[in-house]
């Protein structure tokens with residue numbers, strides 16, 4: 141039997157995980173010595189999250205935080221994925237009392253955050269590259285770290301095509317703007333992204349507000365607005381020391397969860413080294429929809445564009461269609477972000493009974 145307040149502390153650590161647009165697609169159920177981690181399929185219902193792939197990556201990050209916190213509290217955790225139990229949990233974490241032991245990444249669970257500011261372009265020191273590369277990984281996982289500027293430029297060019305698609309597809313547009321919190325009253329819901337976290341200057345914030353209307357965006361796209369936005373956003377990939385890409389051998393939900401655990405471990409390690417990080421999830425999950433969905437929901441032109449992005453990626457990384465594309469991200473020295481996201485209280489995410 142584990143004390144209830146300790147279990148709640150572990151769940152709280154879990155909720156500090158990153159999620160798509162801070163949608164927080166999770167529920168938890170506590171047992172006497174276990175935590176059930178359950179995917180909230182309503183919150184993770186995005187066109188851009190085919191088969192909940194990105195949300196499984198999120199669930200992996202939640203699990204990694206809980207395990208890291210469990211060790212900090214002197215517990216010995218073990219995880220089983222998709223056991224057939226009530227509520228169809230994605231994972232059940234069993235906990236046993238053990239010896240107090242050190243959990244060096246624990247303090248960074250709450251420190252970790254997305255930083256969308258431009259970062260310095262100075263290369264990562266060799267020891268930092270080594271530490272990141274040495275992050276313990278699950279079987280079948282690869283972390284590519286690219287600091288060669290021409291290759292980074294090519295990745296940014298590919299990302300521009302993905303971002304362009306995000307701003308010219310009605311459902312992708314809806315999926316994003318639904319989670320933007322424009323003022324304090326909206327931010328009080330404690331989910332989604334306060335507009336300040338996007339690090340836009342006054343002009344760009346005003347333009348972004350205009351873009352939040354789909355009819356306006358759709359009209360302005362006739363004058364290449366989505367093309368321009370994609371280009372500007374993807375240039376951020378170059379305002380960094382390096383670009384990372386995590387790939388799993390396979391793309392079953394369990395691989396996506398394991399990949400998400402690894403991604404969170406890399407991010408916590410990065411935070412412990414004083415590094416900033418920003419995910420570029422569109423690259424993984426728009427391509428996942430393209431490769432896996434029978435009816436992708438893209439127009440012919442979008443399909444052609446995304447296929448050419450995938451071909452371009454294959455020229456840089458050794459990819460096969462069976463692979464799980466976990467996350468593309470930029471990493472570097474970016475200082476502190478201007479604003480942070482919040483999390484919903486435990487009362488909203490703990491299932492009773």
Ligand SMILES: Cc1cc2nc3c(=O)[nH]c(=O)nc-3n(C[C@H](O)[C@H](O)[C@H](O)COP(=O)(O)O)c2cc1C
Nearest residue numbers: 158159160161162194198253254419420421422481
């Ligand atoms: C699967 C996934 C995809 C994401 N994609 C993006 C992205 O494309 N661009 C971006 O700026 N942030 C992206 N993020 C970061 C989330 O927006 C961020 O985690 C969330 O708003 C919570 O904020 P925090 O990371 O500061 O705690 C992604 C996160 C996850 C887990």
